[in-house]
Amino acid sequence: MRASPRHGTTVGFMLLLNALLLLDTQAAEGALTDHLLVQLHEDAQDEAHQLATQHGFQSARKLPFGEGLFHFYPQDTSKRRSKRSTSSRQRLQKDYRNIFEQEGFSRQKRGYRNINDIEVNMSDPLFTKQWYLINTGQADGTPGLDLNVAEAWQLGYTGKGVTIAIMDDGIDYLHPDLASNYNADASYDFSSNDPFPFPRYTDDWFNRTTLCSSSNNNTINGCLNFLCQIHMECAGVPMSGIRMLDQPFMTDIIEASSISHMPQVIDIYSASWGPTDDGKTVDGPRELTLQAMADGVNKGRGGKGSIYVWASGDGGSYDDCNCDGYASSMWTISINSAINDGRTALYDESCSSTLASTFSNGRKRNPEAGVATTDLYGNCTLRHSGTSAAAPEAAGVFALALEANPDLTWRDMQHLSVLTSKRNQLHDEVHQWRRNGVGLEFNHLFGYGVLDAGGMVKMAKDWKTVPERFHCVAGSIQETHKIQSGNKLVLAITTEACQGKDNFVRYLEHVQAVVTVNASRRGDLNINMTSPMGTKSILLSRRPRDDDSKVGFDKWPFMTTHTWGEDPRGTWVLEVGFHGEEPQRGVLKEWTLMLHGTQSAPYIDQIVRDYQSKLAMSKKEELEEELDEAIDRSLKSLMSKNN
Ligand SMILES: *[C@@H]1O[C@H](CO)[C@@H](O)[C@H](O)[C@H]1NC(C)=O
Ligand SMILES: *[C@@H]1O[C@H](CO)[C@@H](O)[C@H](O)[C@H]1NC(C)=O
Ligand SMILES: *[C@@H]1O[C@H](CO)[C@@H](O)[C@H](O)[C@H]1NC(C)=O
Ligand SMILES: *[C@@H]1O[C@H](CO)[C@@H](O)[C@H](O)[C@H]1NC(C)=O
Ligand SMILES: *[C@@H]1O[C@H](CO)[C@@H](O)[C@H](O)[C@H]1NC(C)=O
Ligand SMILES: *[C@@H]1O[C@H](CO)[C@@H](O)[C@H](O)[C@H]1NC(C)=O
Ligand SMILES: [Ca+2]
Ligand SMILES: [Ca+2]
DSSP: OOOOTTTTOOHHHHHHHHHHHHHHOOOSOOEEEEEEEEEOOTTOHHHHHHHHHHTTOSEEEEOSSSSSEEEEEOSSTTSOOOHHHHHHHHHHHHHOSOEEEEEEBOOEEOOOOSSOOOOOOOOSOGGGGOTTTSOSSGGGOOTTOSOOHHHHHHTTOOOTTOOEEEEESOOOTTSTTTGGGBOGGGOEETTTTBSOOOOOOOSOGGGSOOOOOOOSOOEETTEEOOOSSHHHHOTTOOEEEEEOSOSSSBOHHHHHHHHTSSTTTOOEEEEOEESOOSSSOOBOOOHHHHHHHHHHHHHTGGGTOOEEEEEOOSOGGGOBGGGBTTTTOTTEEEEEEEOTTSOBOTTOOBOTTOOEEEEOOOSOOOGGGSEEEEOGGGOEEEEEOSHHHHHHHHHHHHHHHHHHOTTOOHHHHHHHHHHHOBOTTOOOSSSOOEEOTTSOEEBTTTBTOBOOHHHHHHHHHTOOOOOOEEEEEEEEEOSOEEEETTBOEEEEEEEOTTTTSTTOOOEEEEEEEEEEEEESSGGGEEEEEEOTTSOEEEEEOOOTTOOOOSOOEEEEEEEEOTTTTOOOOEEEEEEEEEOSSSOOEEEEEEEEEEEEEESSOTTHHHHHHHHHHHHOOOOHHHHHHTHHHHHHHHHHHHTOOOO
């Protein structure tokens, strides 16, 4: 893996992270599959195919990541391990040493059912019903609570030239509204190893995927074809389909292949799936997928980084998206959803790694409060919901921003989301909206608020790429500490944030607390962390269904975005306690604090520009001397999100 100097992501750091996360993935299933990862040499495509067929596999596919790695897949990809393949694998293993079996595990599509099982006859020209694009109060919604897409359109942005890939269980590219925007070359079916990611037609709505559409004609067969949100937000966006969810099990190879599919063509990957949202799973990406994500952000898009958009989860208040290693990854932009009156949908998960929100339905019986999308056979559905709908909406907004400025890096996109997302009229009945140490307003459920397409393209247009990123291990406590109900554990790490060293982090982006802890009931654990500037992040909330008493968390990287922009120097406090009916006990064995961010002020160029025009100051050096004050003042005024 080569580190891109543009982002300053160091190889050693990535490896450390990989190692950390690797130790963590707690395989619940562990069934082996008929898929093999085989290491040969770089140009071994023919040899690989030959070997594969000789040993009873259908074929071998060269993986786009790693060196000389091949995926040997069986004739029938739908089965778990068969006897025949066991013997062929054993023969293969005798001749070649670098063969890795692929374990099958469970990944679930996000999307809520059973809300209102109503077929709606959408015969109107339904533009007025796209409340999440322009909310005028339709369907009992709150006027003005929308993605502010109209402003981006007025400025002339349609997402032209940006390619979005939907990683799901298929894409109906024959749908009349999709056909013209479908990018067949950038599409693939990893569920059945062919170039046609067409969904399987079943009677089960759930198996009909996130069908996305992107023509600029709103109506089809007289019904509105909104969506996959993207299509209305970005008429110009070519869509690629990556089918990868529709097999009885998931493997690391399938995930990694999907995430690293054509990273020089695809700009934005949208994922609405993850570990089971049952409120008791703790799981995340495995070795190859982590590697693929790291490669994506470092090398994708010519080194500017692939943009990974992730649905934060559908587990509701029983789950915590920080227990989902995909959503809580620094490399993904995790998106939650709000309904059309600003409340949270009932299935929404909260956690400190969520960056921003879009819209979905999930509470109201008014069918028009849903998010519509094209359905199979050219039909429409209004039943699309869950954070499943929220991620593609965000992908659409990011496409508009990328059209406004194709030079944006994966980190620029996160900075822009933080700075331009709005509290708007979102309300969280449980967690207050708070301001962090540099004045940025955030919420535990909605992150930095609702994405604002207009605000984003305007800021994106003249955006200067943020400075190099550094990583600092701020401190680590590795003694064992007991935790008991009614007697919470409080630990502190005082840090200089690597000041005086090359990797000094002065302005935070992501912060990770790598924690090893066990408990007589894992679900009753809760963990908070407070930054030196006084911002408290809830790293883990109670999960009443999680009754694990063995595994706990093993070097699990809890992530927070809430201290964005802050100065990390000073004392960080970790509080670990139990909430629940029964008394519990546990042992914390490690807390390692990892800081990620920049040495120089991230918005200095923006701020200089601001001052140049306003105060006619011409010398950047002069400004840099009073950097800290300038940043604090300007952040508060320039980026103030008081609506
Ligand atoms: C659906 O709307 C169309 C157009 O208005 C109408 O002709 C048709 O009868 C409606 N179908 C149902 C089932 O309501
Ligand atoms: C989707 O289809 C598969 C295969 O037919 C089936 O096993 C699965 O239960 C379906 N998914 C849901 C959520 O019903
Ligand atoms: C949309 O489709 C309708 C019906 O097929 C057609 O009359 C109209 O011209 C189309 N509009 C655009 C902008 O393509
Ligand atoms: C599509 O809609 C038509 C008209 O309502 C209906 O007859 C048909 O069964 C629908 N097809 C599917 C696959 O839902
Ligand atoms: C937690 O770990 C400690 C020390 O390794 C061990 O003594 C204890 O039994 C464990 N507790 C649980 C609930 O697993
Ligand atoms: C963490 O913060 C939440 C919300 O303020 C609070 O309810 C909880 O008691 C705190 N837990 C600990 C261990 O401090
Ligand atoms: Ca196929
Ligand atoms: Ca979850």
